[in-house]
Amino acid sequence: MRMPSPPARRPTEVSPDPSLSWSATPPSGTRPVVSFGKPEGYDGDARPRPLGRRGASQAAAAAVCLVLGLGLISGAVTGSWLVGDSGEEGSRSTFAAAGSLWHSVPVDQLFPPTVQGQGAGPGGADRTWTRIAVAPDSGCKDAFDPLLRKALAPVGCERLLRATYTDATESYVTTVGLLFTTADAQGMTSLANRFRKERLDRRSDLMPLPYAAKDTPAAHFGPEQRAAWTVSVLTEAPVVVYAVSGWADGRTVDDPQPAGDAMQSGATTAPAQAGLGNEAQGLADRVERGLRKNVRPATEQPS
Numbered sequence: 392m393r394m395p396s397p398p399a400r401r402p403t404e405v406s407p408d409p410s411l412s413w414s415a416t417p418p419s420g421t422r423p424v425v426s427f428g429k430p431e432g433y434d435g436d437a438r439p440r441p442l443g444r445r446g447a448s449q450a451a452a453a454a455v456c457l458v459l460g461l462g463l464i465s466g467a468v469t470g471s472w473l474v475g476d477s478g479e480e481g482s483r484s485t486f487a488a489a490g491s492l493w494h495s496v497p498v499d500q501l502f503p504p505t506v507q508g509q510g511a512g513p514g515g516a517d518r519t520w521t522r523i524a525v526a527p528d529s530g531c532k533d534a535f536d537p538l539l540r541k542a543l544a545p546v547g548c549e550r551l552l553r554a555t556y557t558d559a560t561e562s563y564v565t566t567v568g569l570l571f572t573t574a575d576a577q578g579m580t581s582l583a584n585r586f587r588k589e590r591l592d593r594r595s596d597l598m599p600l601p602y603a604a605k606d607t608p609a610a611h612f613g614p615e616q617r618a619a620w621t622v623s624v625l626t627e628a629p630v631v632v633y634a635v636s637g638w639a640d641g642r643t644v645d646d647p648q649p650a651g652d653a654m655q656s657g658a659t660t661a662p663a664q665a666g667l668g669n670e671a672q673g674l675a676d677r678v679e680r681g682l683r684k685n686v687r688p689a690t691e692q693p694s
Contacts, residue, residue, distance in 0.1 A: 482627070486576055489628030489686050493550040493571045496685050498525055501569065502554035502678065511673030513654075513666040518673055520556040520565070524604030528552050531570070536614075539597045543631065546582050546624075547573030553602045555609045556674060557639060564609040565636040565670045566601040567678050572629040583624040592622045593649045599633040611641030618662040619671045621650040623679065630682065634675035636667045650675075 492501070502525060508518030531540065531548035549571040556565050572579065586592050598620045603612040616637040623632045637644065648660050653668025662668060 482576070485686055486628060489630060489682070490549070490571060492682065492685055493528060493552055493569070498552075498554075500685055501552060501681065502567070503681065506556065506674060506677050508673045508677060511676075512669050518669070519559045520670075520674055521559070522554055523557050523564075523607040523609060524555040524602060526553040526555075526602045526604075535600060536596070536598070538594075539599065542586075542591055542597055543570065543572075543582075545574070546578050546629070546631070549573050549629070555602045555604060555607070555612070557608045558670065561608045561639055563636055563665070563667060563670050564601070564612045564639045565634055565674050566599070566609070566612070567634040567674045568599060568602075568632070569678070569682065570631040570633070572631065574629050576626070579624060579629055580626045583626050586622065586624050593652075595647050597622070598647060599635045601635050601637065608639040612637055612639070613641075615643045616641060617647050618644040618665070619648055619650045619653045619667040621671050621675050623675065625679075628682070628686070632675055632679045632682070634671040634678075636662075636670040636674075638665070638667075 502522055504522050506520040506522075508520065510516070511518040528550055531543075531551050534540075534551050534553075535543065551568060551570050553566055553568040556567065557563065574582070591597055598617050599622065600614060601609070601612045601617060603609050617635050618637045620635040621633060625632065634650075636650075644662065646660050646662070648658075648662045648668065650668040650672040652658060653660065653663040654672060655663070658664075658668075
């Protein structure tokens with residue numbers, strides 16, 4: 392099956408492959424490791440106690456390796472689902488619990504009324520986002536453009552939750568979504584590998600749709616107003632997290648840009664200069680972190 396060419400008005404650095412077949416077997420690969428934790432730093436001023444003239448350098452090297460090793464382990468643990476599970480059985484329990492959050496967790500926990508983004512803006516500036524609309528939970532019919540719907544089809548659609556936020560000045564609007572899929576861990580990993588290898592998250596013809604609500608600053612936030620976006624396929628939960636941002640005044644955008652590109656130093660596009668990449672990525676990151684935190688009570692057993 393040959394895919395239609397992407398709209399000419401939304402160029403990206405990666406030209407869509409017109410021969411891409413969505414029915415092909417997803418590529419296999421090593422499961423990516425996602426971590427929000429930062430490895431512990433090593434204090435260069437700290438010196439190990441001398442163990443002898445000839446062994447001092449070896450002792451220092453061993454100390455460095457130990458500290459760095461502990462730091463990497465700490466980062467990996469912090470980046471896990473933070474639920475205290477271990478082993479394959481715990482992973483399955485966590486995966487299943489995460490998939491049920493759409494009906495077991497209040498909307499204010501998945502999409503808080505106010506989201507603080509410390510250091511999330513351009514240059515490390517702080518951001519505050521206010522929720523202005525929550526879409527009714529629904530299926531995925533008409534929720535995505537055709538190509539993105541095909542790309543996500545292998546993992547199915549259990550439920551779609553969406554909310555739209557605005558910044559403190561009401562200059563920008565951002566829709567963030569949580570797509571709860573019907574896939575197992577292997578299916579999510581296959582899709583994540585495909586998005587990464589084929590760079591599908593960078594294609595402007597695979598941008599998510601915004602949720603525009605009447606009588607809000609997002610009333611005119613339609614497909615033509617999309618400026619920056621991000622899509623993240625999780626591998627430890629049957630969830631796809633995405634966000635798409637634009638201006639609140641309804642202006643159209645001829646050069647939408649992936650959030651990662653718009654956040655690059657020196658980027659000169661209009662979305663980059665306005666910080667819309669930071670808006671999309673910042674909100675998506677914090678909603679994803681909230682999702683991870685909500686897995687803890689879902690997996691805890693009553694005493």
